[in-house]
Amino acid sequence: xxxxxxxxxxxxxxxxxxxxxxxxxxxxxxxxxxxxxxxxxxxxxxxxxxxxxxxxxxxxxxxxxxxxxxxxxxxxxxxxxxxxxxxxxxxxxxxxxxxxxxxxxxxxxxxxxxxxxxxxxxxxxxxxxxxxxxxxxxxxxxxxxxxxxxxxxxxxxxxxxxxxxxxxxxxxxxxxxxxxxxxxxxxxxxxxxxxxxxxxxxxxxxxxxxxxxxxxxxxxxxxxxxxxxxxxxxxxxxxxxxxxxxxxxxxxxxxxxxxxxxxxxxxxxxxxxxxxxxxxxxxxxxxxxxxxxxxxxxxxxxxxxxxxxxxxxxxxxxxxxxxxxxxxxxxxxxxxxxxxxxxxxxxxxxxxxxxxxxxxxxxxxxxxxxxxxxxxxxxxxxxxxxxxxxxxxxxxxxxxxxxxxxxxxxxxxxxxxxxxxxxxxxxxxxxxxxxxxxxxxxxxxxxxxxxxxx
Numbered sequence: 347x348x349x350x351x352x353x354x355x356x357x358x359x360x361x362x363x364x365x366x367x368x369x370x371x372x373x374x375x376x377x378x379x380x381x382x383x384x385x386x387x388x389x390x391x392x393x394x395x396x397x398x399x400x401x402x403x404x405x406x407x408x409x410x411x412x413x414x415x416x417x418x419x420x421x422x423x424x425x426x427x428x429x430x431x432x433x434x435x436x437x438x439x440x441x442x443x444x445x446x447x448x449x450x451x452x453x454x455x456x457x458x459x460x461x462x463x464x465x466x467x468x469x470x471x472x473x474x475x476x477x478x479x480x481x482x483x484x485x486x487x488x489x490x491x492x493x494x495x496x497x498x499x500x501x502x503x504x505x506x507x508x509x510x511x512x513x514x515x516x517x518x519x520x521x522x523x524x525x526x527x528x529x530x531x532x533x534x535x536x537x538x539x540x541x542x543x544x545x546x547x548x549x550x551x552x553x554x555x556x557x558x559x560x561x562x563x564x565x566x567x568x569x570x571x572x573x574x575x576x577x578x579x580x581x582x583x584x585x586x587x588x589x590x591x592x593x594x595x596x597x598x599x600x601x602x603x604x605x606x607x608x609x610x611x612x613x614x615x616x617x618x619x620x621x622x623x624x625x626x627x628x629x630x631x632x633x634x635x636x637x638x639x640x641x642x643x644x645x646x647x648x649x650x651x652x653x654x655x656x657x658x659x660x661x662x663x664x665x666x667x668x669x670x671x672x673x674x675x676x677x678x679x680x681x682x683x684x685x686x687x688x689x690x691x692x693x694x695x696x697x698x699x700x701x702x703x704x705x706x707x708x709x710x711x712x713x714x715x716x717x718x719x720x721x722x723x724x725x726x727x728x729x730x731x732x733x734x735x736x737x738x739x740x741x742x743x744x745x746x747x748x749x750x751x752x753x754x755x756x757x758x759x760x761x762x763x764x765x766x767x768x769x770x771x772x773x774x775x776x777x778x779x780x781x782x783x784x785x786x787x788x789x790x791x792x793x794x795x796x797x798x799x800x
């Protein structure tokens with residue numbers, strides 16, 4: 347009897363929990379109440395849209411038609427036939443988007459959904475279709491902001507992706523395989539996923555809610571119906587969902603959107619430091635406790651905000667604004683959502699002691715060099731060394747050509763093809779001397795060495 351009471355109590359608690367998060371108790375044929383997400387979805391679904399993009403491509407002309415003999419043979423001589431010109435072909439692709447501001451018709455989606463498109467059309471669940479204007483894009487985060495001139499729209503309320511925990515239930519809504527609006531459920535499988543080489547700034551929410559091609563730009567919502575992520579990528583060895591999908595945290599996406607709507611572009615700031623992930627050897631050298639995560643500061647730029655605040659080489663950054671930092675990619679993403687002039691609270695370990703420092707976000711040092719990375723080094727991210735001449739290898743995208751060169755993040759490139767390099771301008775000039783076989787002179791942990799990239 348006691349066991350039965352406990353079971354009834356447990357079922358009551360579960361039912362209460364589901365109702366708290368917006369589930370609607372429905373009834374079966376016997377009058378028994380059943381949990382459902384239908385009430386939440388009735389509010390959210392109208393704000394998730396299908397996106398069709400159109401682009402024009404020049405279609406190659408048959409080279410044989412340039413030959414007078416073949417033109418005469420096919421009775422085309424003297425004719426101004428359409429086939430003698432380059433016809434234009436329209437191509438359509440499908441994706442998803444989320445209305446986040448109904449009054450102004452603002453829609454959030456992925457940059458790769460609308461990339462290189464001449465025309466973007468948005469379809470609502472009520473059957474209406476509109477041509478959308480691209481207000482701005484953030485390729486590094488894979489975010490695009492669209493605007494439609496329409497009335498009586500629905501919107502999804504912004505949630506707080508910083509409050510997510512592994513195990514939270516989530517719902518993915520989008521347009522997989524062009525089938526039309528589809529809803530799938532799952533949980534948050536992991537947080538802060540980086541190093542995937544998908545985007546420039548990575549701090550993904552990983553979920554097992556089914557995400558498939560066409561879901562890109564769709565909504566990842568909580569059981570309350572709050573927007574917590576923008577679905578963007580999958581790991582799909584078989585071409586379909588295998589239970590590993592990734593979404594951009596909505597806090598990052600909203601930070602980009604706010605800048606785009608304000609200025610038409612995204613300008614990211616920086617702390618003015620060079621960093622390196624913690625290896626087992628570095629963990630031991632800096633006497634870090636088991637399980638203690640962080641990012642090692644390897645250099646501080648002169649006259650930077652970081653130098654002014656007192657950051658030093660050898661500091662181990664453990665958190666930004668109270669959010670744990672476990673990798674260089676995650677730190678870049680945490681700083682990447684801040685605007686120039688913002689202040690962040692940096693938690694760190696220095697000589698075994700914990701400290702907290704307030705650091706301002708300075709302007710990002712951008713290069714006006716018109717250079718192109720050679721195919722042998724595609725996937726590499728270089729930054730100007732803050733302390734000496736040369737370029738620091740900031741990142742190597744997984745499975746890219748650069749990842750197989752022997753270079754490592756943190757390497758300092760001081761010479762290319764027997765030419766000294768101080769900045770990106772020197773680097774690109776030296777690369778032009780030989781792109782098929784590149785001789786790199788580097789410094790790794792203070793040790794000079796050469797690498798030949800073929």
